[in-house]
Amino acid sequence: MEIEDIRVNYVFKNKTDLKHTLAKIAIKKHFQYRIQKSCLEAFWAKCIDENCGWYVRARSSKVSDYFRVIKYYKHHTCSLNHRNFENRQASAKVISSYFKEKFRDPGSTYRPRQIIRDMRDEHGVGVTYNNAWRAKTLAADGVRGSNEESYGLLPSYLYMLQLANPGTITRVCKDEENRFKYMFIAFGASLDGWKQSCVKDGNNQIFPVAFGIGDSENDNAWIWFFTRLKEAIGD
Ligand SMILES: [Zn+2]
Structure with missing residues (x-):
C-alpha cells in the first residue's frame, strides 16, 4: 500500500519494509536521509542535512521482526540545496517497485532508458543506466518469477x-x-x-x-x- 507519510506507532512487518516505505516517501518529497543506526532492534534515520530537524526512530521487539515508529519529526528545516536530483534513496529495488506492473506482460519491451525517463518525469529523480537496468531485472523477476523458477x-x-x-x-x-x-x-x-x-x-x-x-x-x-x-x- 502507498502511504503518504509515516506516523508514530505505525508498524511495519520488518525493517526492509520500513526502509522501503521511507525511501519512497523521500523520493516523493525530494529529500534524502542518512541511516544513523540500523540493527536487529533499532532503526534511526535523519535528514542528510546535519542541521535539519527531520528524523525518525523505529524499534523492534525481541520476539518479532515488526518495526514500530516510536519518534518522528516530519518537518524539514533544510534548504532546497540538499534536495538533489540524484537521490541516494532511489536504489534499484525501490525503483523497481514503481514499474512492477509494466512487466506483467511477458512481451513487455519496457527498457532501462524508459525507466530513466519516467523516474525523471514522474518522480523528479535522476537514475543511472546501471541502476535502471538492475531495477528492470528485479521488477521482471518479481512479477514473472525468475527464468530458473519458471x-x-x-x-x-x-x-x-x-x-x-x-x-x-x-x-x-x-x-x-x-x-x-x-x-x-x-x-x-x-x-x-x-x-x-x-x-x-x-x-x-x-x-x-x-x-x-x-x-x-x-x-x-x-x-x-x-x-x-x-x-x-x-x-
Ligand atoms: Zn531536511
Missing part, C-alpha cells in the same frame, strides 16, 4: 496438461547440466484427429499436430522433434 515449474505444468487432456504426449530434453534444451507437446485431441483425417479439421482446415520448442532451427533440434513426432503418430 523452468522449474515446467514438469508439473506438463504433468497437469496430460491429466487434463487424456492421450497428450509431452517430452522435455535437458542438457548435461540439467538445463532446458527442447520440448515437445502433442495434444491427445490432435493425435486422435490425425489418426482419423490426417491434418484437416472438421472445417477442412489444417490443424497443428504437435508443438516443438528448440534453441534454433538446427539439425539436432529438428531430429529430436521429428523423432518425438514419429513416436507420437507412428510412420
Whole structure:
C-alpha cells in the first residue's frame, strides 16, 4: 500500500519494509536521509542535512521482526540545496517497485532508458543506466518469477496438461547440466484427429499436430522433434 507519510506507532512487518516505505516517501518529497543506526532492534534515520530537524526512530521487539515508529519529526528545516536530483534513496529495488506492473506482460519491451525517463518525469529523480537496468531485472523477476523458477515449474505444468487432456504426449530434453534444451507437446485431441483425417479439421482446415520448442532451427533440434513426432503418430 502507498502511504503518504509515516506516523508514530505505525508498524511495519520488518525493517526492509520500513526502509522501503521511507525511501519512497523521500523520493516523493525530494529529500534524502542518512541511516544513523540500523540493527536487529533499532532503526534511526535523519535528514542528510546535519542541521535539519527531520528524523525518525523505529524499534523492534525481541520476539518479532515488526518495526514500530516510536519518534518522528516530519518537518524539514533544510534548504532546497540538499534536495538533489540524484537521490541516494532511489536504489534499484525501490525503483523497481514503481514499474512492477509494466512487466506483467511477458512481451513487455519496457527498457532501462524508459525507466530513466519516467523516474525523471514522474518522480523528479535522476537514475543511472546501471541502476535502471538492475531495477528492470528485479521488477521482471518479481512479477514473472525468475527464468530458473519458471523452468522449474515446467514438469508439473506438463504433468497437469496430460491429466487434463487424456492421450497428450509431452517430452522435455535437458542438457548435461540439467538445463532446458527442447520440448515437445502433442495434444491427445490432435493425435486422435490425425489418426482419423490426417491434418484437416472438421472445417477442412489444417490443424497443428504437435508443438516443438528448440534453441534454433538446427539439425539436432529438428531430429529430436521429428523423432518425438514419429513416436507420437507412428510412420
Ligand atoms: Zn531536511
